[in-house]
Amino acid sequence: MAFQPSRRHLLMGAVSLAAAQAVSGSALAAPRRSAPATPLRWLDGHxxxxxxxxxxxxxWPRGALRPNQAFSIRDGSGRATPAQSWPIAYWPDGSLKWSAHAVTSDAALDGLTLAPGASPAPAKAVKVADQGQQIVVTVGDLEWRVPKSGDALVSGATRGGRPVVGKLSLVALSQDKPELEAGGAVKSSRYGVRIRQAVVEQSGPVRGVIKLDGVHTDGTREWLPVSVRLYFYAGSDAVRIVHSFIFDGDPKTDFIRGLGAVAETPMADESYNRHIRFxxxxxxxxxxxxxxxxxLRTRANPAAAxxxxQIEGRAVAFADLPDILKNDGLQWVPEWGDFSFSQLSPDGFTLRKRTSEGHAWIDSNAGKRSRGLAYVGGASGGVALGLKDFWQRAPVALDIRNAHTDTAQLTAWMWSPEAPAMDLRPYRSANGMDTTAEELVGLDITYEDYEAGWDDAHGIARTSELTLWALDATPSHxxxxxxxxxxxxxxxxxVEPARLHMAGVFGEWSLPNASTPIRAALEGRLRHLLDHYxxxxxxxxxxGxxxxxxxxxxxxxxxxxWRYDVGGYAWDNSELSTDLWLWTSYLRTGRADVFKLAEAMTRxxxxVDVYHLGRFKGFGTRHGVQHWSDSSKQPRVSNVAYRRIYYFLTADERVGDLMRELNESDYALQNVDIxxxxxxxxxxxxxxxxxxxxFGTSWGAFISAWLTEWERTGDRRWRDRIVNGMTTIGGMKRRWFAGEAPFDLATGRYQGQGDYVAVSHLNAVFGVAEMNAELLDLLDVPSYRRAWLEYCRYYNAPDNDIxxxxxEAPKGRSLTEAHSRLTAYAANKEGDAALAQRAWSEFLGKDPTKLQALLGARSTTVGGVDVLRPIQEDAQVSTNxxxxxxxxxIENLALIGDSLEEAAARLGYRP
Structure with missing residues (x-):
């Protein structure tokens, strides 16, 4: 049966068309290109x-599809699988740029293809009904109840009318000191959740999404704002939970001891038919x-069957028990009600159990790295709850309580209460660094831009992903x-990298090509760096x-x-576009391991590196010993250019929220004088x-947010704001070489003549080169095009030329290799072969021996007494x-790759 759109989906389609018309300024013309049938692949290859x-x-290629295009996903035999599709970005002409697609468990097949067409409805569709005080989500015979307010994310779930899930809630534990000191006392508090708003974002038929916003509270104090999305899929017993919170406490007095999600389940089976799984x-x-x-002893031991x-979790009949057990003997076999599975480090977990509260724990088992899932229930059903990136996020835990009673609780601890309390205080004191002059001396020594009071964790956030199953039986192992x-x-x-590339998205990049010795050497170095990290x-x-x-x-x-304890040399915090490197590497290779590292970095x-409330809201923190410790708060870190690739590849709503909250981050410059x-x-x-x-580290970050919002919504005010900046930069006397200028927040226009020269080596290395490549493909602003191409040509130019x-030949020009891609961009757009050779010379260097050493570098083993444990080391690598x-x-190969072999020959490089 063909999918019949709901009123909400019809409204979404109308909004999509209106948005597309807003992009183009007129009704969308008929598509100019045919949309390709697109083979799909599983990221892991199976x-x-x-x-x-x-x-x-x-x-999708520009002009190929209308914004409200319907889609079909078919397997190798031509059978259509249920899918739900919606637009998430548009080209300037109003055509569809990115579509998002949700599929059910039926799609666990090989040979899937996406193409325009109709999609069948799922057999067990998701239905979302707003019933006033609660939202009811139905998936087959499974019904979830989501209150719009109160102390629960889910008030309960039933299967065929039988309760299987009780309340799903949140818990936070805190204390007023990091640890108990001799002769002291620690005051602890427990906080539940108070939901203030619930919004249905999607209502099926394949996927339903509900967003809940609230705070943690103990009835008196409200803090730790929380945003949770619940995802329901057709045919699934599970709800995916994306949990985000903001730390808005005082790091000196608010120490989080535990942060968890608690699911209840009724326990109706006999205790010997109740089961635990980890x-x-x-x-x-x-x-x-x-x-x-x-x-048990021989007389009491049941038959092997x-x-x-019981081992398999199937129901055991009372009649099949030995007589000694049936005759009141069962009462002498202990009931184990509580289980604690604790992963306090990435290298080890422990499992303990006890009969009940007030009795001792006994050790059960231990291991190294758990995948992070637990189950409690009976042969007739129960709940499973798991936490993604379990051992990677240690200290974490999975706790089961009261499994021997009528109601059991299963808690996924995102921060385990068995670990030391979360300590977000600054790692250092001023140590006499009381003036700006002293701070600058310190910066010169440890590379840390310290300033008292600016090393504040107030306003940082963290997102965790959980999944809760409502099961009708204990699952097999x-x-x-x-x-x-x-x-x-x-x-x-x-989709395959070639299909991504064909669509013309994300600027200038190309697919790997090792067809010549110099290309193979460059690709080898690119692989080595990815493998190394x-x-x-x-x-x-x-x-952690x-x-x-x-x-x-x-x-x-x-x-x-690594210099983990030396000022600005420690955590990277996106410095010089690490995120963008990983995502661009994924685009061209399709490597699953690179995707997962880039995904973790995006999360x-x-x-963590960005402030979501408070005086620094909208800005991120420069690299440092703690992620929030450096006093340099800048938009170059909160840059949407580092998030948008993940968003468009996954349609992840949380990252969508994070990008949208930066639309007005330029106003934060009123609070922070960079x-x-x-x-x-x-x-x-x-x-x-x-x-x-x-122009680069600030406006370059702002335009990434505005471009993304324009693409997502078609709202022309973001496009116009970008154009205002482009036009005024292009109209200045020194154009991009002015470096910075007064910026009018109301209009997005730069002010003044820009008749001065201010060059910084950082201006083009925080994503603006990549964003400009996209902008100049989407917007025709001739004065800005000339200004950017001028900057690209002259930044690395010989002193006499610039x-x-x-x-004058300005100071501040460095990072020659990095800026070679600007030279390459100008060479490509202006068709200048000589400039292309200059770009390769800037990138490859002028010494073939040094190039050979760089491209041939590999890791070496360091062991023995010199290190804590044996390691593979490449001591020459730095993240910048x-x-x-x-x-x-990557960009030079895309822009001027056809001249690489000539450049290598000129250099005298012989691999």
């Missing part, structure tokens, strides 16, 4: 053993009953293991609740360590309503260089 539904994005290492499963029937049934795999490594559909994440243990997803900035070969850098420690420069004194804004343009060299290589 169909999943289990699928609870998934969502993915696909780009995911262990790899595919391993630990399973026991609340009251075990195995291991009975014991096997095999099924439970497949569920754990979906928690740890969710199945994703995507993937390896470093694990061998350096770059894990606040840190997983980030990488370090600079290596210390003397210690065989981290968009949440240049406050620098000597006075032309144009820095501005009237009210204006701010000083750099002095001829500006009257890795990111910028890789981006330059």
């Amino acid at each position: 169909k999943p053993a289990r699928l609870e539904g998934t969502t993915f994005g696909v780009p 995911a262990g290492e790899d595919e391993g499963v630990w399973g026991e009953a609340v009251r075990t029937l195995t291991g 009975v014991r096997q049934a 095999a099924d439970f293991s497949a569920m754990a795999e979906q928690i740890a490594d969710p199945a994703r559909l995507t 993937l390896q470093e994440v694990d061998q350096r243990r770059w894990y 609740f606040w840190s997983y997803g980030d990488v370090m900035h600079t290596y210390d070969p003397d210690r065989h360590m 981290h850098t968009g949440e 240049s406050r420690k620098l000597p006075p420069a032309p144009g820095r004194a501005v009237p009210e309503g204006q701010v000083v804004s750099g 002095a001829g343009l500006l009257g 260089d890795a990111a910028q060299w890789s981006l330059a290589a």
Whole structure:
């Protein structure tokens, strides 16, 4: 049966068409190109053993499809699988740029193809009904009740009218000191959740989405704002939970001891028919009953078939028990009601259990890295709850309580209360650094831009992903293991890199090509850098609740360590576009491991490194020992350019929220003077309503938010704001070489003549080169095009050439390799073969021996007493260089790749 759109879907279609017309300024013309049938592939290269539904994005060539295009997904035999599709971005002419698609478990197949067409309705469709005080979501015989306010995310769920899930709620534990000191006392508090708003964002038939916003409260204090999305898929027993919170406490007195999601389930089966499951290492499963029937003395030991049934989680009949147990003997077999599965480090978990509160815990088992899933229930059903990135986010835990009573509780602890309390205080004191002059001396020594009071965690956030299953039976070990795999490594559909490239999205990049020796060497270096950082994440243990997803900035070969404790050399915090390097690398290679590292980085850098409320809202923090410790708060870190690729590939609503909240981050320049420690420069004194804004590190970040919002909504005010900036930069005397100017917040226009020269090596290395490549493909602003091409041609130019343009050879020009991609861009757009050779010379260098050493570099083993444990080391790698060299290589190959072999021959490079 063809999908029959609801009134809401018809309204969405009308909104989509209106948005597309707003982009183009008129009704959408007929598509000029045919839309390609698009083969889909599983990110990991094989169909999943289990699928609870998934969502993915696909780009389309400009002019190929109308914005309200319907789609069909078919398997290799031509059978259509249920799918739900919607637009998430438009081209300037109003045609569809990106579509999002949700599929059910029926799509766990190979040979899937996406094309325009009709989609069948799912057999167990998602239905979302607003019933006033609550929202009811129905998936087959499973009904979820979501209150619009109160102390629960879900008030309950039933299967065929039988309760299977009780309340799903949140809990936060805090204390007023980090630890108990001798002779002291610690005051602790427990907070539940208060939901203030519930919004239905999608209502089926394949996917339903509800967004809940609220705070944590103990009835007196309200803090820790929380936003939760619940995702329901047709045919699935599960609800995916995306949980985000903001830390808005005082780091000196508010120490989070625990942060969790608690699911209740009724326990009606006999205690010997109640079961516990935990995911262990790899595919391993630990399973026991609340009251075990195995291991008893001979007279009491049930038959092998009975014991096997209990091990497998199948119902055991009372009549099949030995007489001694049936004759009141069962009461002497202990009931185990509480279980604690704790992963306090990325390298080890422990499992304990006890009969009930007030009694001792006993050790049960232990291991290394768990996939993070637990189950409690009976043979007739129960709940499973899991946490993605479980061991990577340690300290975490899964706790089961009261499994021997009428109601059990299963808690997924995003921060385990068994660990030390979360300590967000500054890692250092001023140490006499009381003046700006002293701070600048400190900066010169440790690379840390310290300023008292600016190393504040107030306003940072974190997102966690959980899944809750409402099951009608205890899962088999095999099924439970497949569920754990979906928690740890969710199945994703995507398209081939060549298909992404064909759509013409995300600027200038090309597919790998190792057809000549120099190309093979460049591709080898690109692979080595990716492999190196993937390896470093694990061998350096770059894990933890606040840190997983980030990488370090600079290596210390003397210690065989990264400079984790040296000022601005520690956590990278997106410095010089690490995120963009990883995402561009994924686009061209399709590597699953690169996607997962980039995804973790997007989750981290968009949440932890950025302020979401308070005086720094909208800005991110420069690289440092703590993610929030450096006093340099800038939009170059909160840059949407680092999030948008993930958003369009996945249609992830949380990242969509994060991008949208930055639409007006330019106003934050009123609160933070980025240049406050620098000597006075032309144009820095501005009237009210204006701010000083750099073209690259500030405006370059703002335009990424505005472009994305224009693409997503068709709202022309964001397009016009971009054009105002482009036009006024293009009209200045020194154009891009002015570097910065007064910026009018009301209009988005730069002010003044720009008749000065202010060059910074950082202006073009925080995503603006890539954003300009997209903008100049979408918007025709001739004066700005000339200004950018001029900057691209002359930034790396010989002193005499740039002095001829500006009257002087300005200081501040460095990062020659990185800026070679600007030279290449000008060479490509102006068809200048000589300039292309200059670009390759800037990138490859002038010494073939040094180039050979760079391209042939590999890791070496360091062991023995020099290190804590044996490591693979490449002591020459730094993250700035890795990111910028890789981006330059990728873009140069795309822009001027046809002249690479000539450049290598001129250099005398012989691999």
